[in-house]
Amino acid sequence: MLSIQNLTYRIAGRTLLDNVSVNIPAGHRVASCGMTKREIYITVEALFEMMAFRSIS
Numbered sequence: 001m002l003s004i005q006n007l008t009y010r011i012a013g014r015t016l017l018d019n020v021s022v023n024i025p026a027g028h029r030v031a032s033c034g035m036t037k038r039e040i041y042i043t044v045e046a047l048f049e050m051m052a053f054r055s056i057s
Helices: 037-056
Strands: 002-011 014-024
């Protein structure tokens, strides 16, 4: 399971994600709807950065 709690992501002082929480069960797929390609890229980038930070800890 992927569990994300209270994620906030800012770039250049602009808040892109604010206090986002989600639980994704193992084996499930996730899709982003209603977002531009740039917004999807930023969201995925934030998730990868968070996962890299956790794996180091």
